[in-house]
Amino acid sequence: MVAGKTSPTFTKKLSTANLGFPRMGRERELKAALEGFWAGKRTEQELLETAASLRKRHWELQRATGIDTIPSNDFSLYDQVLDALVLVGATPERFGSGKVTLERYFAMARNSREQTAMEMTKWFDTNYHYLVPEWSAGISFEIDTTKLLGELRQARALNLETRPVLIGPMTLLLLGKGVDGFDSMSLLPKLTAAYIKVLQVLADEDVDWVQIDEPMLVTDLSDKVRDAYRTVYAELTKSPVRLMLTTYFDTIGDNLQTTVTLGTAGLHIDVVRAPQQLAATLAALGPDQVLSVGCVEGRNIWLTDFAIASSQIAQAVEQLGAERVVVAPSCSLLHVPHDLHSETALSPRLRSWLRFAEEKLQEVAALASHDQPARSANAAAITDRAAADTTTNPRVRAALAALEEKHFRRASAYAQRAVAQREKLGLPLLPTTTIGSFPQTAEVRKHRAAFRRGREGTAEYDAFLEKAIAECVREQERIGLDVLVHGEFERNDMVEYFAEFLDGFAFTENGWVQSYGSRCVKPPVIYGDVQRPEPMTLRWTHYASSLTSRPMKGMLTGPITVLQWSFVRNDIPRSQTAWQIALALRDEVSDLETAGIGIIQVDEPALREGLPLRHADWQAYLDWAVKAFRITTSGVADATQIHTHMCYCEFEDVLPSIAALDADVISMESARSRMELLDAFRAHGYPNEIGPGVYDIHSPRVPSAEEMRELLALALHVLKPEQVWVNPDCGLKTRGWHETVAALENMCKAASEVRAQLQS
Numbered sequence: 162m163v164a165g166k167t168s169p170t171f172t173k174k175l176s177t178a179n180l181g182f183p184r185m186g187r188e189r190e191l192k193a194a195l196e197g198f199w200a201g202k203r204t205e206q207e208l209l210e211t212a213a214s215l216r217k218r219h220w221e222l223q224r225a226t227g228i229d230t231i232p233s234n235d236f237s238l239y240d241q242v243l244d245a246l247v248l249v250g251a252t253p254e255r256f257g258s259g260k261v262t263l264e265r266y267f268a269m270a271r272n273s274r275e276q277t278a279m280e281m282t283k284w285f286d287t288n289y290h291y292l293v294p295e296w297s298a299g300i301s302f303e304i305d306t307t308k309l310l311g312e313l314r315q316a317r318a319l320n321l322e323t324r325p326v327l328i329g330p331m332t333l334l335l336l337g338k339g340v341d342g343f344d345s346m347s348l349l350p351k352l353t354a355a356y357i358k359v360l361q362v363l364a365d366e367d368v369d370w371v372q373i374d375e376p377m378l379v380t381d382l383s384d385k386v387r388d389a390y391r392t393v394y395a396e397l398t399k400s401p402v403r404l405m406l407t408t409y410f411d412t413i414g415d416n417l418q419t420t421v422t423l424g425t426a427g428l429h430i431d432v433v434r435a436p437q438q439l440a441a442t443l444a445a446l447g448p449d450q451v452l453s454v455g456c457v458e459g460r461n462i463w464l465t466d467f468a469i470a471s472s473q474i475a476q477a478v479e480q481l482g483a484e485r486v487v488v489a490p491s492c493s494l495l496h497v498p499h500d501l502h503s504e505t506a507l508s509p510r511l512r513s514w515l516r517f518a519e520e521k522l523q524e525v526a527a528l529a530s531h532d533q534p535a536r537s538a539n540a541a542a543i544t545d546r547a548a549a550d551t552t553t554n555p556r557v558r559a560a561l562a563a564l565e566e567k568h569f570r571r572a573s574a575y576a577q578r579a580v581a582q583r584e585k586l587g588l589p590l591l592p593t594t595t596i597g598s599f600p601q602t603a604e605v606r607k608h609r610a611a612f613r614r615g616r617e618g619t620a621e622y623d624a625f626l627e628k629a630i631a632e633c634v635r636e637q638e639r640i641g642l643d644v645l646v647h648g649e650f651e652r653n654d655m656v657e658y659f660a661e662f663l664d665g666f667a668f669t670e671n672g673w674v675q676s677y678g679s680r681c682v683k684p685p686v687i688y689g690d691v692q693r694p695e696p697m698t699l700r701w702t703h704y705a706s707s708l709t710s711r712p713m714k715g716m717l718t719g720p721i722t723v724l725q726w727s728f729v730r731n732d733i734p735r736s737q738t739a740w741q742i743a744l745a746l747r748d749e750v751s752d753l754e755t756a757g758i759g760i761i762q763v764d765e766p767a768l769r770e771g772l773p774l775r776h777a778d779w780q781a782y783l784d785w786a787v788k789a790f791r792i793t794t795s796g797v798a799d800a801t802q803i804h805t806h807m808c809y810c811e812f813e814d815v816l817p818s819i820a821a822l823d824a825d826v827i828s829m830e831s832a833r834s835r836m837e838l839l840d841a842f843r844a845h846g847y848p849n850e851i852g853p854g855v856y857d858i859h860s861p862r863v864p865s866a867e868e869m870r871e872l873l874a875l876a877l878h879v880l881k882p883e884q885v886w887v888n889p890d891c892g893l894k895t896r897g898w899h900e901t902v903a904a905l906e907n908m909c910k911a912a913s914e915v916r917a918q919l920q921s
């Protein structure tokens with residue numbers, strides 16, 4: 162084949178590829194199979210049969226859609242990173258050695274009474290969680306190609322030649338952590354040798370192409386890491402198997418020279434997240450390298466603008482020739498739901514703007530061919546969406562345009578507010594509180610489910626909620642907490658609950674996306690301008706506060722967390738949607754304040770996970786994110802106390818922005834790290850009040866008062882007594898009442914003992 166420099170606009174169908182398909186199944190069959198197996202209700206054989214039939218269905222669907230290059234080994238019973246560790250023989254030693262059985266596989270993935278599973282963390286900036294590799298000297302690197310070859314052969318039996326997907330060695334290594342300070346880079350030669358063996362096995366099977374995922378190439382890399390990339394790929398590219406080096410989620414940027422000189426036969430880039438890298442990549446590619454143009458968004462659910470994607474493809478074809486261009490989604494479709502067929506409840510108009518995995522592959526196929534009808538239909542849908550009055554709300558736009566300096570700042574500085582708050586609230590030193598939710602018992606879930614399915618009437622459901630709230634308030638008073646909460650029994654999910662009240666949000670019936678293992682989430686869809694037609698939390702907070710003379714804390718989910726855990730519209734900047742949500746929440750804050758709620762907490766657990774992958778982009782994000790929080794919280798009087806809460810991660814590197822939120826009180830997860838983060842707070846000179854979590858809520862274990870006293874003592878080393886609050890690490894909704902009461906009693910005991918010491 163000669164690289165065709167002759168035809169600048171392509172006239173024949175270009176090659177198409179997919180990088181990964183959602184594995185749960187249209188009806189989440191894998192979830193049912195896994196959970197059935199874990200519960201002992203299904204055999205291993207039944208689980209494996211379900212998995213095989215899902216793969217078959219997904220491959221056939223991709224083939225029917227017109228995708229030329231279909232992936233294999235993208236399937237997983239739990240997580241693709243864990244699969245990669247099994248493949249190269251790099252599973253943690255603490256789970257045993259030898260061939261990994263299904264039992265051991267799940268032992269690594271899931272906590273059991275006997276053993277803590279591997280740690281889980283978010284895959285780049287997605288909401289998918291992978292199991293974190295544990296690197297240590299004793300790793301065997303005995304490869305196990307059972308799964309890899311099993312899938313390849315299963316597909317071949319269906320007369321399908323697939324392109325196996327591997328996570329690249331550098332990404333795998335860099336995603337992991339060295340056990341006890343072990344230098345994981347020292348494993349590189351052994352890891353490389355394992356990959357060479359894997360590629361040899363594939364070469365022996367006459368595999369032509371392999372997709373090798375190296376998303377780490379879109380992050381900031383040191384020279385040392387770039388050198389390591391060169392060393393590893395100098396070896397891997399000796400294999401007769403051709404490598405499609407696959408990057409996604411951001412720009413290769415300053416790693417471009419390194420990337421194109423690794424010598425792989427192909428390179429995949431994401432031109433949805435990072436369109437600016439197309440020209441530079443085209444200019445830098447080697448003379449025979451193939452470019453896979455990721456021009457259909459694999460992370461979000463909106464239709465592609467064919468005008469943009471086509472011009473990107475044409476640009477590539479013009480420079481490289483049609484033979485060297487592949488059309489593909491920007492990344493694996495793991496991050497979008499399966500298909501739109503069952504979304505019959507959505508408005509047909511909104512639905513016409515959406516594309517899930519199956520429809521995205523149809524887009525890829527249409528873009529690669531000269532499918533005129535598909536192109537016209539796309540142009541019509543794009544025009545319709547751009548012109549739709551359902552997505553633009555003049556009142557919201559006007560409110561946004563009218564934002565002034567004063568909407569971003571509390572009227573007075575913290576020091577002055579603190580005086581007013583002390584006077585008004587009259588709290589003791591080391592005030593005790595909780596993060597908001599109390600146990601979501603089977604009874605709570607039962608009532609909510611019955612209400613949602615229309616089996617329980619509003620009056621009955623409301624009466625149940627009042628009863629639950631009253632009991633919760635009484636119990637908190639009995640335990641002796643200083644600042645109470647209503648318990649959040651009415652909330653299914655901290656984002657969905659709010660989204661359901663807000664204009665501009667839509668909900669799918671089956672828009673499930675894998676979060677980890679068998680767990681899926683169904684993010685709301687933000688399609689239009691966000692507005693709050695009526696109060697969202699006022700009723701229950703007000704009711705709870707009427708039952709007690711102690712301060713009742715109002716609980717809201719913050720604008721960035723709502724944004725992060727939704728599918729966000731892509732026709733206006735994210736920051737603008739964030740500020741619209743912030744304005745809606747500002748109204749809620751104001752209503753709560755007017756109703757006499759003197760303390761309002763705005764949770765932002767997802768603040769940090771919104772950080773861009775490239776450091777250079779951090780500040781711009783943090784600036785608008787902090788402003789969003791401040792829009793929500795700055796409209797209140799000095800004496801009204803604003804709390805925020807964060808968890809799930811380390812916050813050290815964004816501390817200046819956390820301080821810039823200017824919340825009066827922040828509660829944070831810190832018990833598991835034994836208050837480590839406080840050092841950063843001290844170094845930064847954090848001025849406001851802090852509630853470092855004094856007990857871990859992730860396990861049913863009841864910590865003693867003694868333990869919590871010790872943690873408080875650690876906190877008091879670093880913070881002034883007037884700065885410290887006493888609370889658990891996070892909400893209590895996953896706990897049972899029994900352990901919750903016992904732990905909170907101990908917590909209050911610890912607080913009052915330390916208080917007495919301080920005052921003596």
Ligand code: GLN
Nearest residue numbers: 596597598764766892893
């Ligand atoms: N207020 C929420 C709760 O208590 C906070 C949850 C969270 O931080 N993820 O459940």
Ligand code: ZN
Nearest residue numbers: 807808891892
């Ligand atoms: Zn939390």
